[in-house]
Amino acid sequence: MSDSATNSAKTAGKSEYAVVLQDVKKSFDGKEFVLKGIDLKIPKGSLAAIIGFSGTGKSVMLKHMLGLYEPTSGHVTVLGTDLSTLDNNELTQFRCNYGVLFQSAALFDDMTVIENVKFPLEEHRRDFDPEKITRIAEQKLRMVGLDQMHNHKLPSQISGGMQKRTGLARALALDPEILIYDEPTTGLDPILTEMVDNLIVETHRARPGTTSIMVSHDLKAAFRIADFIVMLDAGKVLLSGTADDFYKSEIELVRRFVDKGMKH
Amino acid sequence: MSESTGIVQKISNQIDNVYDFFVGGFMNFVREVGTVGLFAIESTKLLFAKPSRFSEIIKHMEFIGNQSVGIITLTSVFTGLALSFQVYLGFKLVNAVNLVGPTVAFGIFRELGPVLTGLIVSARAGGAMAARLGTMRVNEQMDALDVMGVNTKQYLIAPRIFAAVVCMPMLTALFDFMAMVGSWFLCTKLVGIDHAVFMEKIRNAVEFRHIAEGLVKSAIFGFMFGVICTYKGFNTSGGAKGVGEATNRGVVMSMVSIIVIDYFLMNIIRIFYIVTGIAQ
Numbered sequence A: 001m002s003d004s005a006t007n008s009a010k011t012a013g014k015s016e017y018a019v020v021l022q023d024v025k026k027s028f029d030g031k032e033f034v035l036k037g038i039d040l041k042i043p044k045g046s047l048a049a050i051i052g053f054s055g056t057g058k059s060v061m062l063k064h065m066l067g068l069y070e071p072t073s074g075h076v077t078v079l080g081t082d083l084s085t086l087d088n089n090e091l092t093q094f095r096c097n098y099g100v101l102f103q104s105a106a107l108f109d110d111m112t113v114i115e116n117v118k119f120p121l122e123e124h125r126r127d128f129d130p131e132k133i134t135r136i137a138e139q140k141l142r143m144v145g146l147d148q149m150h151n152h153k154l155p156s157q158i159s160g161g162m163q164k165r166t167g168l169a170r171a172l173a174l175d176p177e178i179l180i181y182d183e184p185t186t187g188l189d190p191i192l193t194e195m196v197d198n199l200i201v202e203t204h205r206a207r208p209g210t211t212s213i214m215v216s217h218d219l220k221a222a223f224r225i226a227d228f229i230v231m232l233d234a235g236k237v238l239l240s241g242t243a244d245d246f247y248k249s250e251i252e253l254v255r256r257f258v259d260k261g262m263k264h
Numbered sequence B: 001m002s003e004s005t006g007i008v009q010k011i012s013n014q015i016d017n018v019y020d021f022f023v024g025g026f027m028n029f030v031r032e033v034g035t036v037g038l039f040a041i042e043s044t045k046l047l048f049a050k051p052s053r054f055s056e057i058i059k060h061m062e063f064i065g066n067q068s069v070g071i072i073t074l075t076s077v078f079t080g081l082a083l084s085f086q087v088y089l090g091f092k093l094v095n096a097v098n099l100v101g102p103t104v105a106f107g108i109f110r111e112l113g114p115v116l117t118g119l120i121v122s123a124r125a126g127g128a129m130a131a132r133l134g135t136m137r138v139n140e141q142m143d144a145l146d147v148m149g150v151n152t153k154q155y156l157i158a159p160r161i162f163a164a165v166v167c168m169p170m171l172t173a174l175f176d177f178m179a180m181v182g183s184w185f186l187c188t189k190l191v192g193i194d195h196a197v198f199m200e201k202i203r204n205a206v207e208f209r210h211i212a213e214g215l216v217k218s219a220i221f222g223f224m225f226g227v228i229c230t231y232k233g234f235n236t237s238g239g240a241k242g243v244g245e246a247t248n249r250g251v252v253m254s255m256v257s258i259i260v261i262d263y264f265l266m267n268i269i270r271i272f273y274i275v276t277g278i279a280q
Helices: A003-012 A056-066 A086-099 A113-124 A132-142 A160-172 A190-206 A219-225 A243-248 A252-263 B002-046 B053-066 B066-093 B097-138 B141-147 B152-190 B195-205 B208-234 B239-276
Strands: A017-027 A033-043 A048-054 A073-078 A098-101 A178-182 A209-216 A227-235 A235-243
Touching: A003 A056, A017 A056, A017 A209, A017 A235, A033 A056, A033 A209, A033 A227, A033 A235, A048 A132, A048 A219, A056 A073, A056 A178, A056 A209, A086 A113, A086 A209, A098 B066, A098 B141, A113 A132, A113 A160, A132 A160, A132 A243, A160 A190, A160 B208, A178 A252, A178 B208, A190 A209, A190 A219, A209 A227, A219 A252, A227 A252, A235 A243, A235 A252, B002 B152, B053 B066, B053 B097, B053 B152, B066 B152, B097 B141, B097 B152, B097 B195, B097 B208, B097 B239, B141 B152, B152 B195, B152 B208, B208 B239
Parallel strands: A048 A209, A048 A227, A098 A178, A178 A209
Antiparallel strands: A017 A033, A017 A073, A227 A235
């Protein structure tokens, strides 16, 4: 790890917040702004949910947190490090602090289940011997409840739920400080949705101190499992707080969103 | 008065449109070439960065090189047969059939070998590269690599370009050899040219530099289709439709570039020979 990334990891413990966004604005064409001044602080160790209608900028905001997008103006600070101060190599190394479960699981389709989980370890733990890497990968797969019999199957040979579990095991491989779930239950049936929700909670509880951030359309799940909720609307934070704050909110849009979301 | 003003306005608009078409099109072309050039430089530099991607290079060499051997062998033999027959028919008119061998050899070693190998391999392996990278892009696999702290250009692009550069001369050498086998078969077994004459004429006319010229060209073609196809795949957007478009554009651009650049390379090599005194 580079010096500055190492420094950021050192300062992480001192910061009360895992992610801080200060007046973050983003425009792709220089005219229209997708993010119109996001101010947000996600407490360290929390299980946060980012909710909002489609096209409100949730995914764009998430990509700013990951350093995949640079803000047009404003600052993104993760674990005490302002991402704009890192060069490309430092940013690449800094991303070892994240584990991400993508909507589609994004498994490498030419690698088996266990090879997918071993991949980040082989990339970043080059001092580990192959047996140790295999042991860790198997442990992560057990942790997410995936039977060992599937280890040598390709992603196309396992179910959607198993793919999500594999994706989560891969996200956990490097023991990241921040776990991000990008719409983890979109397109899944209710049983699988509940399974993934439970998996997120169990994973969060099993790793105290880890900050989990979930972007979701699923309001019920967000209210059920998250202890910090952020609602975006038209590129701005409409409300952030606990589920109770949302139930008590007088903001019309929040009320409508909560009512509709809880009915379905 | 107002009618003439309208006509002037229309003519002015037409001129604007024509200007935009040519100048705008040219500017877009220059911009695209610049972007691809920067992509090529950045990716090539990463080849020497740590960690080493040796196993990836071997994997892509196996795909680009090894898996192209069959198709190159088949096409080269028939190219040698067809070209030799046409040259034979022409030379028969001037009673110079003994020169079929060296004429075909020049054509194969310097032009057809590298160009046809470039076209075949860019269609087969270049298309597959663009499609594979495009699929990785739209399926979020590249985002996954990014957030895992893996440099996607170093892991996915640089090994593919390097493998294309290394494999192309080897495949061209195979093409050259098999095309000459085809030519030999036609000349000595079908149209009755003596084996010793066929071999002797080639030996007298062809020098190592003629073969090397084609091999150098083929390495440049490998670099070109490697860069173009990986660039198109890497910058894919728009789901399955986008992957199809990226693959199509990557292959078409590679093929056109190979044919166009071949002409300029031919001239550059000729000038090099004259300047260095190797040939007149």
